[in-house]
Amino acid sequence: MAVRPSASVINLFSIGETGFQLMMYLAVTYYAYFLTDVAAVGAATAGTILLIARIGDAISVPIAGAIIEKTNPRWGKYRSWLLMAPPVTAILFILMFTNFSAMNTATKAVVLGVLYVCAHFSVNLAWSAQTALIPVIGVEQEDRVALSSRRQQAVSAAQILLGIIAMPMVITLGGGNEARGFFLTVTVFAILQVLGYRLMARVSKPWVMDLQTEAKQTVTLGDMLKQIFSNKYLLIFFMVEVCILTARYMILGLNVYYFKYVAQNMMLSSAFFTVVSVGMLVGAFAGGLLAKKATKKQIYVLGLSFEVICFALMWVVAENPIAFIALNGLVSFGTGLANSVMYAVYADISEYSEWKTGKNAKGLIMSLSALPIKLGVALSGAIIGFSLAAIGYVAGAEPTAELTRSIILVASMVPGSIAALALIGVFFYRLDEKRVQEIRQEIQARKSIAA
Known part of the structure; x- marks a missing residue:
């Protein structure tokens, strides 16, 4: 049986989510604005993209969970997805915040919509895997409560931090070019997301052997x-x-x-x-x-x-x-x-x-x-x-x-x-x-x- 997690493991596992939350809150808060004012696809088209994409995102949640349950990758049933999915997510989110200026409006709208769905499907793979590790790492009730509360604290802290730094980063990094500002800002957050998930994978490693046994x-x-x-x-x-x-x-x-x-x-x-x-x-x-x-x-x-x-x-x-x-x-x-x-x-x-x-x-x-x-x-x-x-x-x-x-x-x-x-x-x-x-x-x- 796996040992109970120390306070440092619980804290590091929860802190690892901060980069992911920064990236996600940027998309939740500013992607509609990016579509209308930066990519210039029009308000009605932007609304259609977000509606269809969010339906696809919701459908992908149980699919992601099913894929995780049906597969047994080499680095652990759940832990492996913390290593494999985030780099793909990072690339897709960066492309999602790219203004493909050479494309016509209709093509750009389709491309950005497809990227949104694919990016969030990749998000759901890593996110589902890390939540699945909570009942594995949390051997006792107090461990699970500590993991849960620390994660909620990380989510709230990321939301506050994003409100403080997001637009200053877009303005500063863009140097008067909003498209470049959003591109570089999401790039920073996407990299932090990868590093954060790698931290979570590292601290959860001692619990992998138990999962590999159960995965059969x-x-x-x-x-x-x-x-x-x-x-x-x-x-x-x-x-x-x-x-x-x-x-x-x-x-x-x-x-x-x-x-x-x-x-x-x-x-x-x-x-x-x-x-x-x-x-x-x-x-x-x-x-x-x-x-x-x-x-x-x-x-x-x-x-x-x-x-x-x-x-x-x-x-x-x-x-x-x-x-x-x-x-x-x-x-x-x-x-x-x-x-x-x-x-x-x-x-x-x-x-x-x-x-x-x-x-x-x-x-x-x-x-x-x-x-x-x-x-x-x-x-x-x-x-x-x-x-x-x-x-x-x-x-x-x-x-x-x-x-x-x-x-x-x-x-x-x-x-x-x-x-x-x-x-x-x-x-x-x-x-x-x-x-x-x-x-x-x-x-x-x-x-x-x-x-």
Whole structure:
């Protein structure tokens, strides 16, 4: 049996994700702008590219997980993908941020769209593999919680760092040429992504032998489907995370409407993003500390209850921009608190699935943790559009009292209701720490008998 990871292993494994997160947040934040203003493909074409590409990205998540489960590369079942996929990802992301000026608009749009899908498929291979290593490296519950909370801290720190350095890097490296600025900036981040994953591969190496032994089992497509659809806790937690992330992306997407029509001060948007990013980071740290005394379910209940209360207060006081920003920061704190143990929960679910089906498919189960993010982005955009249509929003309208109250309603009570659904869902999740420990012992007993 593998030894428990030291604090330095947990920290280095989590820090390794920072380069990847910088690269991804650059794409999430600026790729639409790159398409319209740098590649000049047009707004409608850019929207079509992103819609089709994101659908392809979402579909590729379970495919990536299935590939990982069906293959056994030489450097370890999961660890190998941390070495093989990131260099390919780096090349594809650099090409994704390349303005192919010699091409006509239609050809350029097709090429950039294909590059987006291919780049994100490669991303999903490495990302799924590194999440699959969490229940392997994390031998005990406290190790899994530490890995989960440290990763969430790395994600939040990367988001804050990107907000500080991204555009200065684009401007400085570009020297007045935005295309060159984005190209060189993504090149730096893509290289950091490769180095970060190599660090993760290095520190996870002691756990590879155990995986190579387990990898000899055959996992069929039917086994994989059974892993998903017979796992009630996976389905419950999946829907909880979809609701959490839909509410999260709604508050990010609605802020521009609030500051334009309610606060009537777009400059406050920068302060908003800083506060919500810091809130997530502080919540992730607090969750890691709280996990030493509370269960993962209790942390989720606490974080989501905090969110729901803050959304309700927002409806009352959100005409004050400072109060609106502060409460959104507190909502993000609640999100960070809950999601600090998210990967630890998925790790528990992967072991429950192995116990229930007799087959180890950690890569598949852990890869599915990416789907709520992608669905949250898609659903939040749709809900924002439908909500604005429902209140009769017209772009450029005068900020009347009725319009401002309607926008406040959409920005507070709609995501608040979705967060409340997530909170309700958590109460149906009953896979506690004691049961997981029993399951782990039963799995080890089976392996001992089989050996």
